[in-house]
Amino acid sequence: MTEADKPGQKQDRGRLCIDGEECKGCGLCIEACPPRVIAMSEPLNHYGYRTAIYAGAGCTGCGVCFMACPEPGAITVYRLVNAPGPGARSAQVAVEEASACAGS
């Protein structure tokens, strides 16, 4: 669970998932991100690259990082598509997927 998921807080408009095995750590997404919510990891992945990581909150779902990224599938951008409300069960799948991914 990320900060944004805590009850009572306003839900982010977007979410980010970065594949730590596909990312080569060029940093173009960090430069491109308008709300500045992407950073570089300290640990290296098994290819020896530091990789981009999502700060976990503040994504607007604009998709700019995706376009700036040279890797086909290193970044996936999610956007909040329906108004928050009770009973949004199907949303959980997407949210869990995004959360799990962002943490990797």
Place this chain on the structure above:
Amino acid sequence: MPTESAGEYAPVQSRARSFYGRYERKEDLEHQTHFCPGCGHGIVHKMIARAIDDLGVQDRTIMVGPVGCGVFTYYYFDVGNVQAAHGRAPAVATAIKRSRPESIVIGYQGDGDLSAIGAAEILHAANRGENITVVFVNNAIYSMTGGQAAPTTLVGMKSTTTPNGRNAATEGYPLHVCELLSTLQAPAYIERVGLGDNKQIWQAARAIRRALANQVHGLGFSLIEVLSPCPTIWKMTPVEAQRWVRGVMENEFRLGVFCDRTNERAVSADLRPVTPDPALDDLPRILGVARERLPGSEAQAFTPGREIDLEVRIAGFGGQGVLLLGEVLAEAGLDAGLEVSWLPSYGPEMRSGTSNCHVRLSRHAIDSPLVASPVVLVAMNEPSLRKFDRSVRSGGWVIYNGREFPADCARDGLNVLARPFTELADELGEKRAANMVMLGALLEITGVLPQASIDHALARLVKNPRWVELDQRALARGRELYQGSREG
């Protein structure tokens, strides 16, 4: 876990469907591209893949890859792929588009590929207004080979071949491909974009999508030049390289639309006159062959019982009639209803260079026109004999133009007919007919073709009646020579 108040997230930007999920690369690298971190190619690849997805043309798209860092398009794009020789992508793309007009053909080229070795190809493809889309990735340098100067290298820019920086006095000025091509009348759309910042990147994606859409709508030739960072060869970080595109490259290569005739094309459709493809029945008339001579027609004159798979290599000096000899043989085989191939191989010289050709005649479809191990070698001089005699199959024949067959070339299982064919032809009145004397001997040795087919082939290939008559006499002389050798 998300509370009940959570809204739904859906992916809005993710891996394009036109990319493979895993790449057929080395083990452990199957989910990584081969590009360096921060390479512009990856970004351009994504734009193309996205455009293919958006236009719904994945199942009919054919990418033509270049030589250069962009070479591996076939690892990544889940579409048809052809990898062209250096600089030849526009020619290959032309062939694909014309033979499969329903396909969507994308030429992908770098600046070394397109603007140097392939400059003529792109110029003429653009000038013909081929209905293809070309994506031209310009990083102002030869990257794959380690950073040599390209035609697009900036003045003052250091490279391995311009260690003091490009000097306009000796290396000229950067080539502006968009400006150059936009002077032509045929192209439909030419735009230069960059990958220098977010705004430029979005514009580049739009331009590539538009260039592809133009082809889908049949509007004609579109080219998008993309100013693209090469952090590795430029010796910069990816972010520095991106800024360099924006701050330096863009000053030399102005961004913008250089040519847009899409509106007028949308009205007039394709400029090319629409001539319907000829029907199969029209082909004999167009090719000038009598219908009864076509392979598979009932009038096939030639039905001997035995299997035929004749592989012949004919070699000599240019000007000796090497290629014509092969052509007559192949043409006669065609006339006799056989499958044939004729593959010439010669140097740039018109005279006195070496020349040789491969001929195959078979009852079955021919897999390759190359003849590596001939059954018959026709060697019109000694160097040609020495070059190919070892390749002749055991039990095969060498027909050699010389009085004596060199002793060191003889071996068991090699049949030889050595005669001074040039002198013999001279006796007939023309020493240039030596090739036909040798062909006569070859026909007599192999016995695979009827004389009528040879007559038809000669009549088609030799226009001058005086030469036809001479060639007929030369062929007869060659047949006699072989018969004489068996009797003697």
